[in-house]
Amino acid sequence: MENIQVSDAANDSGDQLNYRQPPHNLEAEQAILGAILVNNEAAQKVQGFLLPEHFYEPVHGRIYESVLKLMDKNQIADPVKLKPYFESDEALVDVGGAQYLVRLAASAATIINTEDYGRTIYDLATRRSLIQIGEEMVNDAYDAPIDIEASEQIADAEKQLFDLAELGQADSGAQTFSRALKTAVESIESAYKDPDSLSGVTTGLTKLNEQIGGLHKSDLMILAGRPAMGKTALATNIAFNAAKRWADDIVAGVDMERSKGSVVCFFSLEMSADQLAARILSDRANLHYQGADPIQSHAMRQGKLSEDQFQAIARAAIEMEDVPLFIDDTPALSIAGLRTRARRLKRQHKLGLVVVDYLQLLRGSAKGGNENRVQEISEITRGLKGLAKELHVPVLALSQLSRQVEQRENKRPMLSDLRESGSIEQDADMVMFVFREEYYKEKDEPSMSEADKHALWQAEMAELYGKAEVIIGKQRHGPVGTVRLGFKKEVTRFTDLIDEDHLPDQHF
Incomplete structure (x- = not known):
């Protein structure tokens, strides 16, 4: 005035x-x-x-x-x-x-x-x-x-x-409690009205969604496991499922403010973009292929394909063209560089999910060189958590586990198995572990000369075949526990596990 x-x-x-x-x-x-x-x-x-x-x-x-x-x-x-x-x-x-x-x-x-x-x-x-x-x-x-x-x-x-x-x-x-309360109520209302009862981005896996309620905005989620457990496969499945849900909702005319899909950026510091794309393509192509031998990504790269397999790949590629999944395979990316790229995608394409494979390959500010790796990992996890809050999107970061898992008889991972676990466990809103007992049991095959032991081993392998566990070791929004999933090793795909009482009758 x-x-x-x-x-x-x-x-x-x-x-x-x-x-x-x-x-x-x-x-x-x-x-x-x-x-x-x-x-x-x-x-x-x-x-x-x-x-x-x-x-x-x-x-x-x-x-x-x-x-x-x-x-x-x-x-x-x-x-x-x-x-x-x-x-x-x-x-x-x-x-x-x-x-x-x-x-x-x-x-x-x-x-x-x-x-x-x-x-x-x-x-x-x-x-x-x-x-x-x-x-x-x-x-x-x-x-x-x-x-x-x-x-x-x-x-x-x-x-x-x-x-x-x-x-x-x-x-x-600072914001008033009333404004924060209004946002919380809107999130609850969205989950209540959603047919999937999700408050976050879908993983595409029903049992996992039920356990965690989807991938929540502003959350840092850690997905950890030993090599060959399927960390990258599960992260890739989740990323593609979320992006495909977004594309499907656009076609269906869904109010995109209520969509449980998202635009996804996959920061692949280990695999190249074309390798990751080939893995996803082989998985989707197998949905169109009815042959006995599944289409595998290494066979695709070598060109060892039948005519039917090639046609299935072509159909899958057309189906995937409009899926909003971005892949950044820049090696040795710094946390500052990742933040800059994510901000740009958020501004230009409404980025809704960030996946990092894997956090130990990220670089910190490098002020102190490589003298203190634990301190650098702490900086990286804080940076990823800050990014999730700043962009208001879930961040799913893969992490390695220490070798001490291999020394135990029960090889199911625990929070203490995380490398530099202090900072990772502290900063994460959720920690999930991928575990496949089949992998370890396969290594314990007894000699064929020990018929009884080998028969018992075969029975145990048959029970474990194609099954995996996602162990929720920490979750701020809900309970911990274990989710059982199916795993198709040939096409690196995690699926919902069909209960045995729902399987068709088997006649021998």
């Missing part, structure tokens, strides 16, 4: 202001508040994007916030109802106190123009935030201590610009 008076005085005297004011439009703020006070339905047109902090004049933001609170209680918000809350507001003293609310109602815009005014206020608030970021960038570049590298300043500025582009504000800061 004082800014208007100063501006008018300057214009009356013919003087020009000798400084630049931040961009704002008090008249638009007054007009939109007036429209809302006259007809509360006007607020519904703007409350999805316009927040109290977007108003330049603080008291306007407080009035807007009070209106929304009354509306949440199903009460009418008008000057009479709001008057008791603002009678002692010092910011309104110079303009007539609570009577200012009546003047706002008198200067109301029509409800038709409400959204336009709201967009104007939002745009000006964004410009003010952009100016603030720019000023901080300049000041930090001039005053930065010698031990802070320029790349860190770039990463910090990029984060602020990303937040501004995605959230409408450069720094989200």
